[in-house]
Amino acid sequence: MDARSIIARLRRREVPDVAELRWFAQGLADGTVSDAQAGAFAMAVCLGDLGTKGRAALTLAMRDSGEVLSWDIDGPVIDKHSTGGVGDCVSLILAPALAVCGGYVPMISGRGLGHTGGTLDKLESIPGFTTAIARDQFQQIVGKHGCAIVGATEGIAPADRRLYAIRDVTGTVESLDLITASILSKKLAAAPGALVLDVKLGSGAFMKSLPEAQALARALRDTAEAAGCPTSAVISDMNQPLAPSLGNALEVAEVMQALSGEDGGPLVEITVALGGVLLADAGLADDAAAGEALIRAVIADGRAGEKFGQMVAAQGGPVQFLDNWRRLLPEANIMREVVASEAGYVASIDGEALGLAVISLGGGRQVESDRIDPSVGLSKIVRLGTRIEKGTPLAMVHAAREEAAEAARAAVQKAIVIAPEKPAIPQVVHERIVR
Structure with missing residues (x-):
């Protein structure tokens, strides 16, 4: 068994068998599989379709490449x-x-x-x-x-x-x-x-x-x-x-x-x-x-x-x-309110933009080695559909530096859209896919 033959099967839109996927996963873990071969494998999988059985086989192979816990307790894990x-x-x-x-x-x-x-x-x-x-x-x-x-x-x-x-x-x-x-x-x-x-x-x-x-x-x-x-x-x-x-x-x-x-x-x-x-x-x-x-x-x-x-x-x-907990959790040095520039309803909120604003404040990592400031972020974020007047608070910025606070304020104002009409409010749970 070797990496090239497994990659070739994937290239032909064939799904490798359980033994082949286990061998490849172990090779990823112990270095037997090279970076080039791992990249080719990933691209071949990306361009094809393993199906449910193939996905399950790959999942278990990757799980079993390392430790698997076992339990001796009196209830369900x-x-x-x-x-x-x-x-x-x-x-x-x-x-x-x-x-x-x-x-x-x-x-x-x-x-x-x-x-x-x-x-x-x-x-x-x-x-x-x-x-x-x-x-x-x-x-x-x-x-x-x-x-x-x-x-x-x-x-x-x-x-x-x-x-x-x-x-x-x-x-x-x-x-x-x-x-x-x-x-x-x-x-x-x-x-x-x-x-x-x-x-x-x-x-x-x-x-x-x-x-x-x-x-x-x-x-x-x-x-x-x-x-x-x-x-x-x-x-x-x-x-x-x-x-x-x-x-x-x-x-x-x-x-x-x-x-x-x-x-x-x-x-x-x-x-x-x-x-x-x-x-x-x-x-x-x-x-x-x-x-x-x-x-x-x-x-x-x-x-x-x-x-x-x-x-x-x-x-x-x-x-x-x-x-x-109120006394023990860290707090930011600077707090600045973000207010609405116009009246209306909160029509949409760009959650991704808000998340990126928190990262720019130091609350997340832009590169793996970044240190996180646990105190910074946003609070009191307004909810969708809320009726607001000009000057109504949209959120509170918690920052370590003034320039970071100002940048976050601008990002929040851009991320929260105010419109004349009240939007439809999405339900919290869209769908349950149960057994």
Whole structure:
């Protein structure tokens, strides 16, 4: 077996068999496959179609190129993945809520990608919180507290890490087969017994149209199912930020308000929708509606907040974070209000532009080596359909420097469009693609 013959099969629009894909994935991980061969493989896959069975085989091959966790605990292991958006801090609420409901949630998450924020970056705005945890400690925390959110170690899906870097420089990122295998190889390495996928749709998401989002949701769901993991998907709206704040510490503040019983709006609604489906699939609720009621209840009565506090302390954060988060989260030196230049209705919000504005403030990375300022970002972002007058606040900029604040103010004003007529407000959940 060799790389050239596998690439040649793909070039002929043939799907390599399971053994060939496993060999190639192992070659990516151990260096047997060269960069040139990996690039040719990625391009051949990008131009063809592996189909559900081929995607599942590639996913499992990439998963098995590294460590795969195993569990010896008294409940179902469950997980969630989001395709990314702005103001999307659902994981920080959902993981502890699921744990209270009897699930065990070993969530391996990522950092900011493009205009979207990263779950790990948000959590690391909490003083002392560490996402770099050894496998044994990770499993101990999940077993004791029911949830932990960490970054992938070097041993998790190394074939994907290598192939992703090569895709980034060979114009092969936008392949449904490769996107699916990349996402699921890492998620399935945590060995969940059930998985829910939050596929974002709209101006702040990577998928801008419903057909694109549906295609990705079905590819992910069908592939995970073919790989042996019961999976459902929810297509949710990202035509405006999910939370009214963008930026690492600011989004943690939104999470803490929701966990403290304050109205979380769409942020909680998406959390409830995802949690309901997942609890039903995992056998922890009779159906999705019953699961939604459970998730809503443990958020409202404070139990999810208590569980979040336990997770924070277990991962190195302050023991009393739940009681003292307002004092402990970092705050920016400069705060500047952005106001409307005309009266009317908020007709559209360019979520991608807002996300990029946060990056320019220092809240994300433009290159991998950039250091993030956890205190900067945007808060009090106006919602779609709101009637405003000239001078009405549209958002608050949190910045470290005056020039950065002014640039962000200009970006926000350009990203939020005011019109005479009230727009149709998209529903929070567009579609459920369930088992």
